[in-house]
Amino acid sequence: MPNPILIVILIFYLAFTAIGAQASLLLPKTIKVDRAALTAEPPCDPKISPAWREAQVIDGVKIEASPGCNPDNPAWIAAAVKGTNNVSMDTLMKTGLSPDTIIKTDDLDGDGDPDRIIIKLEVMELNGKSPDFPGILPTFDIAPGVQPGAWVFAPKTSGMSTENFESVRANPLLRLPAPVIRVEQGDIVQIILENTHYFPHSIHLHGVDHPFAHKDHGGNDGVPQTSEIELMPGERRVYEFQARQPGTMFYHCHVQTHTHLSMGLAGMIIVEENRPNNWLQTLNIGGGHVRHPSVAIKEKFDQEYDLHYHAMDKELGDIIKKYNDPRLIARDMNQRYDITDSTEDYYTINGLSFPYSLRESLIIVKPDQKIKLRLLNSGGETIAIHTHGHHATITHYDGVEHNPVAQIMRDVFDMAPAQRLDLTLDTTNDGKHSYGEGDWLIHDHREKGITTDGMAEGGSMSSIVYTSYLGEDGLPKTSHFGIDLSNFFTQEYWQRRVPIWQDLDEVASLGSPAGQAISMDITTQNYLLNALYGLAVGLLIYFIFTKREYFKQSAMGAISRVRGDKGSKQS
Amino acid sequence: MIKTIKIACLLSGILILCADATAQSAKSTEHDQHEQHQTHTDEHHDHSGHSMSQESGPASDHLHEHNKDHSTIDKTHEHAIDHSQHSDQSTEHGDLHHHHHMDHDHIMDHEGTMIMGQNLDKLPSSCKSISEEKEITVRAGRKYAAKFPGTMFAFDQQEWRVKPCSKVTFHFINEDQIRHQFMMHGLPKYLYKYGMFHLEVTGPKTVSGTIIVPGSDDTFLVHCDISHHMEKGMKAQLVVGKGGENIPSIPGLTPYNINDIYEAENLPMVSDKAEQSAVVRQITTAFTKSDTQNYLIILIGALVGLLSIPLIKKIMPSKKTEN
Ligand SMILES: [Cu+2]
Ligand SMILES: [Cu+2]
Numbered sequence: 053m054p055n056p057i058l059i060v061i062l063i064f065y066l067a068f069t070a071i072g073a074q075a076s077l078l079l080p081k082t083i084k085v086d087r088a089a090l091t092a093e094p095p096c097d098p099k100i101s102p103a104w105r106e107a108q109v110i111d112g113v114k115i116e117a118s119p120g121c122n123p124d125n126p127a128w129i130a131a132a133v134k135g136t137n138n139v140s141m142d143t144l145m146k147t148g149l150s151p152d153t154i155i156k157t158d159d160l161d162g163d164g165d166p167d168r169i170i171i172k173l174e175v176m177e178l179n180g181k182s183p184d185f186p187g188i189l190p191t192f193d194i195a196p197g198v199q200p201g202a203w204v205f206a207p208k209t210s211g212m213s214t215e216n217f218e219s220v221r222a223n224p225l226l227r228l229p230a231p232v233i234r235v236e237q238g239d240i241v242q243i244i245l246e247n248t249h250y251f252p253h254s255i256h257l258h259g260v261d262h263p264f265a266h267k268d269h270g271g272n273d274g275v276p277q278t279s280e281i282e283l284m285p286g287e288r289r290v291y292e293f294q295a296r297q298p299g300t301m302f303y304h305c306h307v308q309t310h311t312h313l314s315m316g317l318a319g320m321i322i323v324e325e326n327r328p329n330n331w332l333q334t335l336n337i338g339g340g341h342v343r344h345p346s347v348a349i350k351e352k353f354d355q356e357y358d359l360h361y362h363a364m365d366k367e368l369g370d371i372i373k374k375y376n377d378p379r380l381i382a383r384d385m386n387q388r389y390d391i392t393d394s395t396e397d398y399y400t401i402n403g404l405s406f407p408y409s410l411r412e413s414l415i416i417v418k419p420d421q422k423i424k425l426r427l428l429n430s431g432g433e434t435i436a437i438h439t440h441g442h443h444a445t446i447t448h449y450d451g452v453e454h455n456p457v458a459q460i461m462r463d464v465f466d467m468a469p470a471q472r473l474d475l476t477l478d479t480t481n482d483g484k485h486s487y488g489e490g491d492w493l494i495h496d497h498r499e500k501g502i503t504t505d506g507m508a509e510g511g512s513m514s515s516i517v518y519t520s521y522l523g524e525d526g527l528p529k530t531s532h533f534g535i536d537l538s539n540f541f542t543q544e545y546w547q548r549r550v551p552i553w554q555d556l557d558e559v560a561s562l563g564s565p566a567g568q569a570i571s572m573d574i575t576t577q578n579y580l581l582n583a584l585y586g587l588a589v590g591l592l593i594y595f596i597f598t599k600r601e602y603f604k605q606s607a608m609g610a611i612s613r614v615r616g617d618k619g620s621k622q623s
Numbered sequence: 624m625i626k627t628i629k630i631a632c633l634l635s636g637i638l639i640l641c642a643d644a645t646a647q648s649a650k651s652t653e654h655d656q657h658e659q660h661q662t663h664t665d666e667h668h669d670h671s672g673h674s675m676s677q678e679s680g681p682a683s684d685h686l687h688e689h690n691k692d693h694s695t696i697d698k699t700h701e702h703a704i705d706h707s708q709h710s711d712q713s714t715e716h717g718d719l720h721h722h723h724h725m726d727h728d729h730i731m732d733h734e735g736t737m738i739m740g741q742n743l744d745k746l747p748s749s750c751k752s753i754s755e756e757k758e759i760t761v762r763a764g765r766k767y768a769a770k771f772p773g774t775m776f777a778f779d780q781q782e783w784r785v786k787p788c789s790k791v792t793f794h795f796i797n798e799d800q801i802r803h804q805f806m807m808h809g810l811p812k813y814l815y816k817y818g819m820f821h822l823e824v825t826g827p828k829t830v831s832g833t834i835i836v837p838g839s840d841d842t843f844l845v846h847c848d849i850s851h852h853m854e855k856g857m858k859a860q861l862v863v864g865k866g867g868e869n870i871p872s873i874p875g876l877t878p879y880n881i882n883d884i885y886e887a888e889n890l891p892m893v894s895d896k897a898e899q900s901a902v903v904r905q906i907t908t909a910f911t912k913s914d915t916q917n918y919l920i921i922l923i924g925a926l927v928g929l930l931s932i933p934l935i936k937k938i939m940p941s942k943k944t945e946n
Contacts (some may be wrong), residue, residue: 150734
């Protein structure tokens with residue numbers, strides 16, 4: 053029997069559909085996102101002491117001033133220069149490094165610096181899934197709230213992988229990118245990989261003069277198809293070399309390179325020219341400003357910066373956020389992930405994207421300086437770095453000096469994957485080298501390079517800032533132009549929840565229009581609808597079932613009428 | 624908007640149908656309620672390795688605290704780091720003759736072998752005396768993960784039991800060539816800084832440390848805190864007396880709070896050559912495709928609808944009698 057209430061509901065349904073389609077005379081009003089509703093962060097990491105910016109001497113190691121917002125821990129620099137075996141215990145304890153991370157011994161050529169260098173690297177995961185709680189750890193943000201799944205070569209640490217037991221944030225030594233390694237021409241260097249990760253890995257020393265095989269340690273090229281088998285979890289391998297040529301080089305994992313490199317297992321390695329008393333800063337953790345440059349650099353330059361450009365695919369990094377079981381991660385990465393269908397989503401400079409790049413990777417200059425810039429592109433595509441306000445000179449390609457007479461000046465520097473460029477940035481205001489003082493952007497001119505997962509202004513963007521444009525806090529002074537960068541330091545901005553032009557005028561003419569419905573996200577809506585359809589189907593089956601019983605009864609009645617004898621016999 | 628109305632209409636329509644159905648079965652109301660019961664899995668978030676909260680408070684850089692008390696060198700700790708190398712374990716490490724002593728709570732040698740939060744003599748307030756002295760050997764390494772599929776690192780045992788107030792010395796043998804930790808959490812903070820006892824060593828090598836456990840029944844988390852070692856299996860618990868609440872996601876001992884989803888794989892097999900198995904596999908694959916998720920949800924809905932069928936069984940006899 054037809055239910056009258058059902059008919060009424062059908063009418064209502066049609067009526068509401070009609071109302072929904074009808075246009076209103078007044079469009080929805082603008083909703084302005086309240087600043088107080090945003091998860092804002094201070095522009096500079098409050099955990100980093102401003103005292104770290106100052107020029108200082110620790111355990112006899114001279115450390116240059118670094119007026120940026122978040123400079124390197126000076127104790128890291130002292131330990132990297134002296135070696136963790138020579139630095140004072142007091143300083144070592146401020147680093148979080150293991151006492152055997154950097155071992156420097158034996159002045160073999162008698163020129164006043166150690167020539168046997170041992171560097172221990174571990175492999176650490178960032179932003180991976182936990183079986184214990186619905187979150188990831190240890191967390192590392194490349195921008196506020198942006199946490200791509202990543203792996204990294206980290207200097208061997210001591211203690212916990214998080215800041216403390218209550219925190220899921222990674223220990224500051226566990227970060228992107230892999231540390232910049234500096235060794236001297238002629239040093240006997242051992243890079244010891246202690247594979248603390250749950251997957252096999254290796255180290256390939258791209259561009260560094262190294263023997264294909266070593267008499268004691270075997271295969272030395274890091275390639276599982278030619279020189280060695282994969283280094284399994286829990287195992288250790290020594291890569292030994294004595295580089296005859298200086299230059300800016302590259303090291304990376306060569307196991308399943310198409311994923312492991314993009315995941316973050318890539319870093320710069322620099323062979324410095326041999327000089328007397330050349331105590332190098334063996335590790336530049338986090339890259340950027342070199343606060344204890346080599347003797348050769350100090351001869352020619354006022355400052356030195358390591359700029360490591362990298363790119364990551366969100367879908368690849370998401371695999372370690374999706375699974376905990378290493379077998380499933382391996383399956384998705386090795387067999388299901390198809391790099392030929394992939395797109396890069398995150399562009400970083402020294403492991404971070406804008407605005408965090410302002411904290412660590414500003415190139416802070418004064419007029420009439422010569423600055424050495426070392427660039428590496430470890431992303432999967434060619435990049436095009438543009439220096440606003442400056443033409444810099446390319447002095448080296450892939451670690452090899454270009455003919456000095458033929459060296460060229462450019463303002464866009466194209467870099468193929470794995471390519472290195474050494475640039476000389478001259479801040480002489482002559483209209484060619486520099487157009488004068490300012491806060492000049494340095495960015496990848498492929499437009500996606502200034503986005504983070506497609507959201508601008510992000511990516512590997514940073515600045516060449518003259519000290520006259522640098523604020524007290526170490527960030528570029530922008531407020532005198534009415535510029536406010538604080539929205540970039542909120543998680544909601546990167547979640548695409550803040551209309552970026554809402555604050556450009558009083559009325560927020562480009563703010564967000566108010567919605568007309570109770571918002572429910574699309575997946576929930578679909579789930580609900582599907583469940584309801586299912587319920588409807590189930591109830592239909594129930595009614596059919598009920599009717600079938602009636603049919604059965606009438607059919608049984610018919611049968612009993614036709615075959616009356618047989619039916620009575622059986623019962 | 625329209626979608627919401629649609630949902631509302633569907634929902635109310637179904638409610639009417641349901642009302643119809645219940646009206647029909649009004650005579651036989653109180654039955655089959657027990658079918659609605661579902662097994663409820665408890666979640667022990669409290670004991671997971673890390674708290675969920677991201678807010679970690681102001682700069683509590685614990686490394687700085689190690690420096691404050693250099694002068695107090697405790698000679699009794701000389702024995703703490705095991706000098707005797709296992710002869711069968713090759714090692715590149717040199718001698719261990721010079722120890723770096725930190726403050727009372729933190730001893731470390733030049734290779735990073737570490738003892739933190741050791742307690743040789745301070746009685747917990749819940750204890751009148753030490754109940755027994757016990758030595759426990761803990762081995763750590765990748766090979767111990769072999770018996771737990773889906774893990775990569777593990778301890779040789781996942782649970783140790785001790786009496787309340789016992790003095791326990793742990794001999795932590797790391798059999799891998801990398802760092803591992805034996806880190807215990809939740810100990811009384813008045814005796815153990817951060818409530819922690821922590822042994823750490825790069826293998827193959829041994830480190831030993833001693834604690835006095837509290838006098839009440841409790842269960843303590845033991846893990847390695849190197850990134851994803853705990854998540855990938857290096858997790859265990861120390862049970863004092865009758866113990867407290869179990870720690871989750873200990874391999875072979877307690878379930879994970881959050882499980883991965885496992886699908887049937889299209890793996891080549893010798894039996895592939897037989898035609899039938901291939902067909903079976905195709906069906907399995909079809910069901911595990913994510914596209915079918917929506918249909919599966921419809922099926923679940925249908926099942927819920929069909930749950931009402933037992934009601935009919937009660938209705939039908941009553942109608943029969945009417946007839
Ligand atoms: Cu790798
Ligand atoms: Cu471990």
